[in-house]
Amino acid sequence: MARRTKEEAAATRDSILDAAEKLFVEQGVSRTTLQHIASAAGVTRGAIYWHFDDKGALFNAMMERATLPLEAELQVLDEAASGDPLSDLREYMLAVLRRTVEDPVARRVFEIATLKVEFVDEMDAVRCRRRHNLGQWMARAERQVKLAADQGLIGKNVDPARIALALWTMIDGMIRNWMFAPQSFDLLQLGKCVIDPYMEGLRAGRA
Numbered sequence: 543m544a545r546r547t548k549e550e551a552a553a554t555r556d557s558i559l560d561a562a563e564k565l566f567v568e569q570g571v572s573r574t575t576l577q578h579i580a581s582a583a584g585v586t587r588g589a590i591y592w593h594f595d596d597k598g599a600l601f602n603a604m605m606e607r608a609t610l611p612l613e614a615e616l617q618v619l620d621e622a623a624s625g626d627p628l629s630d631l632r633e634y635m636l637a638v639l640r641r642t643v644e645d646p647v648a649r650r651v652f653e654i655a656t657l658k659v660e661f662v663d664e665m666d667a668v669r670c671r672r673r674h675n676l677g678q679w680m681a682r683a684e685r686q687v688k689l690a691a692d693q694g695l696i697g698k699n700v701d702p703a704r705i706a707l708a709l710w711t712m713i714d715g716m717i718r719n720w721m722f723a724p725q726s727f728d729l730l731q732l733g734k735c736v737i738d739p740y741m742e743g744l745r746a747g748r749a
Contacts, residue, residue: 555593558583559604567650571601571659601659602667608651611641611717612675619682627689628696628741634682635713639733642717653721680706690744697747705744712736 561583565574576597580587594600615637622630642649655668683706690696716736720729 551593554583554585554589555603558585558590558593558600559607562600563604563650563654566601566604566654566658571597571654576600598667605651605655605667605671609648610652610655610671610675611638611645611648612679612713614638614641614645614648616678616682619686626695627686627693628744631683631686631709632737632741635709635737636730636733638713639716639730642720643729649721652717656718657721676710679710683709696744700744700747709737709740712740 558579562574562579565578565582569578574597576587576590579600580590583590590600594603615634618637619630619634622633624630624633642652655671659668680703684702687696687700687702687705691698691700691702713733716729716733720727720732
């Protein structure tokens with residue numbers, strides 16, 4: 543009986559998070575109340591408070607449950623072994639774009655975190671997570687750029703931090719704009735058109 547009760551509680555929690563995720567996409571975080579979420583999930587407000595202290599805690603749990611595209615594909619970069627650091631970096635960036643297109647759950651939460659939330663105190667988890675993701679990206683991208691410089695694939699006088707930040711801006715900006723109108727352009731194709739010339743320009747400067 544205890545096991546069944548625990549499973550039922552977990553199922554209720556998931557249904558609340560599913561409902562919140564759907565409503566946050568449809569009407570934004572600030573315009574979604576706990577009563578809206580309770581009604582959509584078919585539970586009472588009391589059931590929500592049993593699982594979450596407030597909307598901020600519910601929102602944070604929704605974010606923690608999801609794996610965003612930038613995070614999901616880090617393994618691609620960490621396990622890369624092609625011998626060409628720039629090619630590995632390119633493959634990671636394209637994998638992120640591909641994940642954004644093909645994974646509806648990751649895309650939905652990314653949309654909420656970037657377009658549907660105000661960075662007020664109770665939603666500060668988004669700001670913290672974004673800062674963490676940027677830090678992870680910068681560390682890995684700078685490492686790849688330094689390796690490329692050491693191998694003579696690009697010029698020795700490059701600034702790895704500047705290049706890493708430029709690449710982050712490219713990928714983050716493309717995803718954000720695609721989210722506004724997914725049918726307006728092919729995200730993966732545009733990614734190749736933007737990333738490849740930049741990488742080729744880096745290689746061209748190795749002399």
